[in-house]
Amino acid sequence: MIAPANTIRKRLRLRHLQLMMALSETESLRSAADELAMTQPAATKALKELEDTMGASLFVRHARGMQATVYGEAVMRYARVVFEDLDELREELAAIEAGDIGKVRIGAVMAPAPELLTKVIVQLKDAHPRLHITVQIDTSDVLVQALQQDQLDIVVGRIPYGFPANDLSFETLAEEALAIVARPGHPVFESAGRPKLDELAGYAWIVQPHPSPMREIIDQTFRESRVAPPVSTVETSSILTTLSLLRDSDMLAVLPSSVADYYASLDTIASIATPLRGRLAPYGLILRSNRRISPATQLVIEAIRAA
Template identity: 70%
Template sequence: MIPLTASIRTRLRLRHLQLILAVWEHGSLRRASDEIGMTQPAATKALHELEDLLGVTLFERHARGIDPTVFGEAVIRYARVVFADLGTLREELVAIESGNVGAVRLGAVMAPSQDLLTSTIVALKQAHPKLHITVQIDTSDVLVHALQEDQLDLVVGRVPNGWPAEDLTFETLAEEPLSLVTRPQHPISERTSPVRIGELAEYPWIIQPHPSPMREIIDQTFRHSRVALPENTIETSSILTTLSLLRAADMIAVLPTSVARYYQEQGTLAVVPARFRGRLAPYGLILRSNRRATPATQIVIDAIRATAQTGL
């Protein structure tokens, strides 16, 4: 029987979590005990204490070593978060000691990076020059996973359909319309009348990998048009790779309309007059519900909200 939270708080020690991470990394109690400076009998005793405390078996023993059970995997996941938070705590204390505001790890999908994040970061650096911001641009599935693994502090994106999100909060910021793009020299780029999806299937496509929401919309558009997804495709979530491929060949890609218009104004891309039947869900602020935002993270959250409310 799993004990009450109060019992776990009273009896659980960081040494227990340190040991279980070492066992998971090495697959051996002997090597784990060597790494953290414990004797093997002491490590065995500590592991038994932890299993007795939680009321479950954390590892299965076999001839090749030991592997985590489903309970062990859950404890390992939370142990990693605990030690990641301790690392973040130290960084924040060092930042405060040195006169800095702190550090924030921000993840975002492509669309808000063009306007919302640019305006937000410029304003933030003017108000807080020593605020250290790390920005990761990727698909929502990659970013949300990184947020749940404590590799990011907040995400501007969307929670993918069917994603386990009990530990997440979502706050809507804006819509993200999509556009089809090619290089300006593409044969289809001179069309001014609406283009049917079937006419585009003969060309190579650059598409995002599953399970990104944008890929779901692409698949949905082809299904509704009763057209098979092009066989000649390249999967990537990198905007740089997408732009390079579009410049080099007669390919077609899907980009957020704000991004597409920016590159169209630069003369780099052409927007194809084709309509998507599906629409992406609004993107927004995604945070972990079981983690209180640090002062530095709260500054960034407030700035993103303020910028979004002004309509850029």
């Protein structure tokens, strides 16, 4: 029977987790003991203590070594998180000692990138030049998974429908509309009036991969308009690839209106008046509800809310 949480807190020791990390790499108690400079009896005793603490068998012993049970795999996964957190703690302490204020890893969908994130990052770097910021632009499903795997600290996006999100919090920031875009001078702009969707379907389209919300809106538009979707498509979530393809071809693409307006102001693309039927759900600030927020991350959160 799995032990109560307070029992685990009282009895769990760092050496238990070190042993689990070593066993995850070696699958041999003797090799793990050697790696940790322990005797094999001491390693055997520590593993027994850990199994008693957890209230579950963590390994199956066999002639060729040890194989982790489903409980053992779970403990090893959390052991890795603990040591990753300790590495981050050390980096944060070293940064404070050096006069820095830490680092923050931001993930965002396309819509807030040109204006919101740019404004936030410029303001933060002006106020805190030694704040280290990394930004990853991708679809919400990729970003939320990275957040849950401790590869990001903040996501500005959406929690995908049906995605396991018990450990996530969501704070609405803004809504966004979508626009169909093409290069300036595209043949579609030569005819008077608003192009019909079936005319546009004859061109190749650049679309985001499934299961992104933007792709669902595109599919919904064709379905509800009773128009066959484009037979020629390129799937990508990269804005750079999308802009390059639009520049050198007669392809069409769908972008958040804020992104379309930004690049239209640079004469890179132009919006087509044909509307899309659907509308994306609001994007927002996504955090792990069960994780401590670092001072650097809190600075970014406050800047995003203010912007």
